[in-house]
Amino acid sequence: MSKLSHYIESAGAILLAVIWISPLLFAFWAAFHSTSDAVNFNIMSAWTLDNFRTAWDGAPWLRYFMNTFLLVTLVLIGQFFFTTLAGFAFAKLEFPGKNLVFILVLMQLFILPEVLIVENYAMVSRLGLFDTLFGVGMPYMASAFGIFLMRQSFKSVPIELHEAARIEGCGLLGILWRVYVPLAKPTYLAYALVSVSTHWNNFLWPLIVTNSPDTRPLTVGLSIFGAPENGVDISVISAATLMSVAPLLIAFLVFQRQFVQAFLRAGIK
């Protein structure tokens, strides 16, 4: 009896997995076949790379890739800088007003940047950053979530190490740089993975603040390329989609464990 239910459950789990992965598999199938072969599910039909060629020629993908790459790098550097300093201040220093400011920072966890698009757009335009990568990245740099994460990580560093470094004559910034930052490496790695995959995938805000191929990230480029007005067929769209998710997807498949751990660590807050 329990053996039977074990079989049923295993079958259920695998069936769900197949359903879950099927959109990707169909896109993969479509991307490598001509449109008519793809929609007829002609198993024997020939494989082709034409869709990738058509897709590649249809938009400045290299530029889009570059933009996305620069954007996630920029955001990550900014986030590391701002959240390290602020996280350290919250974790290890006593100063008047600290608790009040910390509550304000926590509040920002719920003021999603996505929701403030109207005023952030006005702000970015005022700063002259419209249609620049800085404009796309800046609202995310002082992430409340990152500050919180760093604070938690720095808090767990034993005070003895701090004291020892001080006795050796290390200044406060020196201690932060030589003691806390190296010890928080796993947190930085986790944060980096989450941040990169978030910003690689971000769409609404870049859509609003970019206006030219020179700054547009992949997601926005992909949405313009696939717009029905352009009349691109399903095989070519599939090819373009696979192309733009490939770097992150391959990285995920290779470093799966680290990704899952990272999301977990980040979610725990």
Next chain:
Amino acid sequence: MSKHVNNERRRQAIYGWLLLSPAAVMLTVFAFYPSAATFWSSLFSRHTRRKPSEFVGTENYADLFADPTFWLVVQNNLFYAAVTIPVSIGIALAMALWANSKIPLRGFVRTAYFTPTVLPMIAAANLWLFFYTPGLGVLDQIGAFFGLPSVNWLGQPETALWAIIIVTIWKEAGFFMIFYLAALQTIPEDLKEAADIEGTSRWTYTRRIVIPLLMPTTLFIMVNAMINSVKLIDHLFILTKGGPSDASKLILYYIWEMAFAFFDAPHAAAMTILILAVLCIVAAIQFLYLDRRTHYQ
């Protein structure tokens, strides 16, 4: 001695504020000021060429409340939340229980569940387009196999929002799964042994012991799912653009449309303030009911 302590205190205060100020400036510029400015501009009328903007008090809010589209969008979003939150939590729990048990192909199963999490919503929408396209799409072909007529899933008001909902669930369930997986691994083995000795069935064990122990995780996931039901709207841009006749339009998409397609910033601002109010309520729930952080380690 007390002079030394005073000095140390002053030093810490100076350093504290110095280290904090870069982040504080950024947060002020891109979160606090915009929130306040949104509220302020929601109280003014729209600036047009004929008429400069003027103070109108709560008129923008009154307009929204009198706008049937607004209520339709609110209703859509509530429905979107009411379906995506429980269903994706339920699926996530099932996935975690399966991915945690001894089944064949476990590695593949876990990867398959989690993969949608690393894809952009825009790409997910493109993938699903292949399912929903009338006539050629996978769903219609499966339907045709069973002799069902072709359905325009995205093009008719009855199914468009459902099509959107399914993509959202597909995207977020695997993400929620990993939190359940982590929590499952903290449940002590002896509970299972005790249950076995008592002759408890697996189903009862799951229902009476595992699920209650996962409650804090469920609450945490629920807050995330609530936030997602406001935030996950990218696929609308590809799949339906909120149509047909606003049947699948969600609030954040409507804000975008109001501000950047109709250039009506004051009404978009008023709507933003309403969303922020809802998010504050979600925040309050989190602070009141969630003992943060402690459930996983």
